[in-house]
Amino acid sequence: MFARLLVPTDGSAGTDAVTAHALEFARTYGATVQALYVVDTGAEPASVAGDQREELYAPSERRGREATIRITDRAEADETDAAREVREGIPYAEILASATDHDVDAIVMGTHGRSGADRVRLGSTTERVLALSSIPVISVRLEEDAPSTADDGYDRIVVPTDGSDTAERAAETVLDVAEKYDATVHAVYVIDSTVYDLEDAPRSILGLLREGGERAIETVAEAARERDLEATTELRRGVPADELLAYASNVDADLLAMGTRGHAIGSADLLGSTTARVVRRSRVPVLTVG
Numbered sequence: 001m002f003a004r005l006l007v008p009t010d011g012s013a014g015t016d017a018v019t020a021h022a023l024e025f026a027r028t029y030g031a032t033v034q035a036l037y038v039v040d041t042g043a044e045p046a047s048v049a050g051d052q053r054e055e056l057y058a059p060s061e062r063r064g065r066e067a068t069i070r071i072t073d074r075a076e077a078d079e080t081d082a083a084r085e086v087r088e089g090i091p092y093a094e095i096l097a098s099a100t101d102h103d104v105d106a107i108v109m110g111t112h113g114r115s116g117a118d119r120v121r122l123g124s125t126t127e128r129v130l131a132l133s134s135i136p137v138i139s140v141r142l143e144e145d146a147p148s149t150a151d152d153g154y155d156r157i158v159v160p161t162d163g164s165d166t167a168e169r170a171a172e173t174v175l176d177v178a179e180k181y182d183a184t185v186h187a188v189y190v191i192d193s194t195v196y197d198l199e200d201a202p203r204s205i206l207g208l209l210r211e212g213g214e215r216a217i218e219t220v221a222e223a224a225r226e227r228d229l230e231a232t233t234e235l236r237r238g239v240p241a242d243e244l245l246a247y248a249s250n251v252d253a254d255l256l257a258m259g260t261r262g263h264a265i266g267s268a269d270l271l272g273s274t275t276a277r278v279v280r281r282s283r284v285p286v287l288t289v290g
Contacts (some may be wrong), residue, residue: 002025002105004034004102006036007034017141023074034084040060053260068086071084101197106137109141110140154255156254157181157255161217161258164259169290172195179227183229186233187231187232188235189212192240244256
């Protein structure tokens with residue numbers, strides 16, 4: 001399923017963890033790795049040209065070469081075929097263009113956890129790639145003390161679902177991953193307490209919500225069992241992102257997999273809010289499928 005992986009990097013602290021997860025997938029699938037660094041020219045002054053332009057971007061290009069070489073060197077040491085590329089342009093657009101140009105099957109990239117006012121949005125590059133990518137994206141949180149290896153693979157995978165088409169597509173993709181790793185699949189549905197006042201809601205409404213949730217998680221679990229995978233189901237109530245992250249922690253998940261709901265650039269919420277919050281805060285990789 002993953003024959004070629006794109007690994008964008010900005011050379012920041014924590015990118016070793018991104019490389020580790022990319023190489024884990026590459027080993028398992030026999031995939032090649034394409035390292036990418038984008039020199040951000042999106043805010044380039046109109047008056048910059050010639051020698052001035054070269055001088056302006058030379059440090060970034062040097063940083064890009066060094067960052068991509070670190071990835072390819074590590075891949076080659078792991079006996080994984082790898083190539084590298086430094087491009088210029090708007091980062092999210094160049095990442096998506098590179099994915100198309102090199103016919104990659106998935107993007108493995110880092111995301112910065114945010115706090116305070118910054119938690120309103122993900123970093124714009126990651127957010128746009130997640131929202132606009134037509135292929136799976138595996139997001140790995142960038143932290144200086146993050147493990148630089150992923151040798152244990154993915155034994156426990158949490159699959160949130162709401163029964164939507166997007167969630168079903170995400171489940172189909174992650175079940176392929178689960179089968180490759182012989183992982184336990186944990187299907188979970190959260191009745192959203194921010195939408196439904198559960199204390200005052202009629203019993204009939206709560207019953208319908210439970211029935212819909214149980215049907216959605218059983219669909220995922222049955223699909224997993226058809227592949228001879230162990231599967232569990234969980235129905236929870238509360239704030240979806242909080243409940244999903246708590247559940248992933250409870251089952252000691254190695255990977256979360258969920259759908260995205262992309263919107264037009266310029267909207268207030270490029271990603272579905274639950275997906276954005278989970279990706280932003282998750283300590284384990286999140287595989288998203290649009």
